[in-house]
Amino acid sequence: DIVMTQSPLSLPVTPGEPASISCRSSQSLLRVNGYHYLDWYLQKPGQSPQLLIYLGSNRASGVPDRFSGSGSGTNFTLKISRVEAEDVGIYYCMQGLQTPRTFGPGTKVDIK
Amino acid sequence: QVQLVESGGGLVKPGGSLRLSCAASGFIFSDYYMSWIRQAPGKGLEWLSYISNSGSTTDYADSVKGRVTISRDNAKNSLYLQMNSLRAEDTAVYYCVRDRHPSNYYGLVGWGQGTTVTVSS
Numbered sequence: 001d002i003v004m005t006q007s008p009l010s011l012p013v014t015p016g017e018p019a020s021i022s023c024r025s026s027q028s029l030l031r032v033n034g035y036h037y038l039d040w041y042l043q044k045p046g047q048s049p050q051l052l053i054y055l056g057s058n059r060a061s062g063v064p065d066r067f068s069g070s071g072s073g074t075n076f077t078l079k080i081s082r083v084e085a086e087d088v089g090i091y092y093c094m095q096g097l098q099t100p101r102t103f104g105p106g107t108k109v110d111i112k
Numbered sequence: 113q114v115q116l117v118e119s120g121g122g123l124v125k126p127g128g129s130l131r132l133s134c135a136a137s138g139f140i141f142s143d144y145y146m147s148w149i150r151q152a153p154g155k156g157l158e159w160l161s162y163i164s165n166s167g168s169t170t171d172y173a174d175s176v177k178g179r180v181t182i183s184r185d186n187a188k189n190s191l192y193l194q195m196n197s198l199r200a201e202d203t204a205v206y207y208c209v210r211d212r213h214p215s216n217y218y219g220l221v222g223w224g225q226g227t228t229v230t231v232s233s
Contacts, residue, residue, distance in 0.1 A: 048207060048223040055217060092156065096220075
C-alpha cells in the first residue's frame with residue numbers, strides 16, 4: 001500500500017498571509033499518462049470533506065483560486081495564497097493512483 | 113451537481129449486520145466507479161471499497177475484506193455496502209463518493225452528510 005505523510009500536522013495561520021502544506025507518498029504517483037494522482041481535500045469543522053485539488057494541480061469546481069497544488073513524483077504541496085477565516089479545517093492529501101486509496105493523516109489549520 | 117445521499121446507518125450489536133445505501137443524482141451514475149470511505153470519531157479518512165461502473169470489478173481494504181460487500185444498481189442510481197460481523201472499530205461515519213471514470217480521474221466527488229454506524233452492545 002502507498003503510505004501518505006503530511007507536514008506539518010498543525011498549522012496556525014494569520015488571515016491574509018500565505019500558508020503551505022506538504023504531502024509525501026511512499027512511491028511515485030506519476031502514471032504513464034503524465035498525470036500525478038494526488039488529491040487534496042478539506043474538511044471544515046462539523047462538515048463532510050470536500051475536494052479541493054485533483055491530479056496534483058487541478059482545482060475542483062467552485063474552489064477559489066487562492067488554492068493551488070503543485071509537485072511531482074512523491075512530493076506535493078498545497079498552497080493558500082492568502083488565508084481567509086473560512087479556510088480553517090483539516091486538510092488531507094490522498095493518492096488516487098491505486099487501491100487501496102490512502103489518505104495522509106491530515107493537517108489541522110486554524111487561526112492564530 | 114453531483115449529489116449523494118447515504119442512509120441505512122444505526123446502532124448495531126457486535127457481530128451484527130447492516131446494509132448501507134447511497135442514492136446518486138446529478139451525473140450519469142452508470143459511467144463512474146463509486147467508493148465507500150469512512151471516518152471513525154475524531155479520526156482521519158479511510159477508504160473501504162470501490163466498484164467499477166459496470167459492477168464487474170470490486171476491491172476492498174484489508175480492514176473490511178471478507179466482511180463487507182459493495183454492490184450497485186445502475187437502474188436505480190444506487191450504491192450499497194453490506195456489512196457483516198460488525199466490530200466496535202467499525203463505528204464511524206460512512207460516506208459514498210463518486211470515484212473515477214474509466215477513462216478519466218476527477219478526484220472523489222460528491223461527499224454527502226454520511227450515515228453513522230455505531231457498533232456497541
